[in-house]
Amino acid sequence: MTESEINTILDKIRMEVRTKTGKNIDDFKAAFLERRIRYRMEINGIVNFDEYLKLLSTNLEEANNLYLAFSINVTQFFRDPHVWEKxxxxxxxxxxxxxxxxxxxxxxxxxxxxxxxxxxxITLNEALKSRDVKYEIFANDINLDAISRAKKGIYRDANLANINTERRVKYFQKLEYDQYQIKSNIxxxxxxxxxxxxxxxxxxFHMIFCRNVLIYYDKQRYMEIFKKFADSLTENGILILGQNESMFGTIGNKLFSTLYPKERIYQKREE
Ligand SMILES: C[S@@+](CC[C@H](N)C(=O)[O-])C[C@H]1O[C@@H](n2cnc3c(N)ncnc32)[C@H](O)[C@@H]1O
Structure with missing residues (x-):
């Protein structure tokens, strides 16, 4: 298949997902899109794109599964500890x-x-405990299964590697086996x-954490995304990106100034 034939079929696949699920996969990087489609093809025992497109057009479940394949849920408590210290x-x-x-x-x-x-x-609970300041966190994800697990707040011992013993005792309830549940005050x-x-x-919002999400998106979409974050922040609001993401060479520089480059911490510029 030529590159242009692949691009045509990728467009058809994007459209099929949009029509079937109402969800948009247009903004993902083309290479990431292709990798995730190939991953679903392999699971379905399909070796060419045309055949996969046929499956998609007749199978709503596969369209949903393909959409979910774009959600890579790798995460950690206090991921990149130096960022949390800052x-x-x-x-x-x-x-x-x-x-x-x-x-x-x-x-x-x-x-x-x-x-x-x-x-x-946990960080805000500790920072605000002796002050008359409250906090509220809004958290979202396109992956329903991930959100359901987040709501349960149950983790295995191995997931708590970045949590010291003091915090473990204070903020987690020990369950059976090697499981821990986050306490309700958190x-x-x-x-x-x-x-x-x-x-x-x-x-x-005073702060937005959008870490290790943009790496999957096409840089051409960054303008729209950074504009969204700037609009969602209060004056001088803070944006924290992942360690492999940056505003370098993007429109983001017009909307945000860099506070801590190593930690990828940015501040909304005054309008
Ligand atoms: C690699 S995880 C990062 C988790 C966490 N932010 C971290 O840095 O550890 C990326 C998450 O972003 C979610 N995601 C991707 N695109 C999204 C979008 N447009 N809106 C909401 N969540 C999205 C994925 O479903 C996935 O759970």
Whole structure:
């Protein structure tokens, strides 16, 4: 197959998913799209794109499965610990002292199975405990199964590698075998929703975590995505990206200034 034939068939596959599921896979990087389609082809024992397109056009379940194949849920509590240290020591104290907020609003975008929003909740719980400041976290993901697991908040011992013993005792309830459940004072602060980030309409967040989500998206879409984040943040709001994501060479630089390049922490520019 030539490259142009592959592109034509990828377009047809995109359209089939959109028509069947109402979901949009147009914004993913072409190479990622192709990899995930090949992955689904292999599962279905199919070796060529035409045949896979035929399957898609007659099988709603496969269209849903293909859509879900774009959701890679790898995550960790306190992923990249140096980022959390910066948040704890610099970003959060600055936010509270300078802007004198009464409630800190946070969006964990692409929250997967909950480790990120729970890390935010633990961090804010500790940072705000001696102050009269509350916090609320909104967390979303396109993957319903991941959101259901996040809501349960049950993890295995191996998932808690970045959680020290003190925090483990304080914030987790030991269950049977090697399982731990996050305590309700930490989970009650989070509202989960199974929704695409581009459909979020709220505009009040002081901080947005969107880590290890954009790596799967085409850079041409970054403008739209960064604009969405800028619109959703309060004045001087903070955006935290993943370690392999950056604003370098994108429109993001016009909307955000870089606060800590190594940690990928950005601040919304004044309008
Ligand atoms: C690799 S995980 C990252 C989890 C967490 N943010 C972290 O850094 O550990 C990426 C998550 O983003 C979700 N995702 C991808 N595109 C999304 C979108 N448009 N809206 C909401 N979630 C999305 C995926 O379903 C997946 O669970």
């Amino acid at each position: 948040l704890e020591k610099e970003i959060i104290p600055n936010l509270i002292n300078k802007s004198k907020v009464h409630t800190v609003y946070v969006w964990s975008c692409g929250c997967a199975t909950g480790e990120e929003p729970y890390s935010v909740s 989970s009650n602060q989070i509202k989960y929703e199974n929704i695409d980030m581009m459909r979020i309409a709220e505009k009040k």
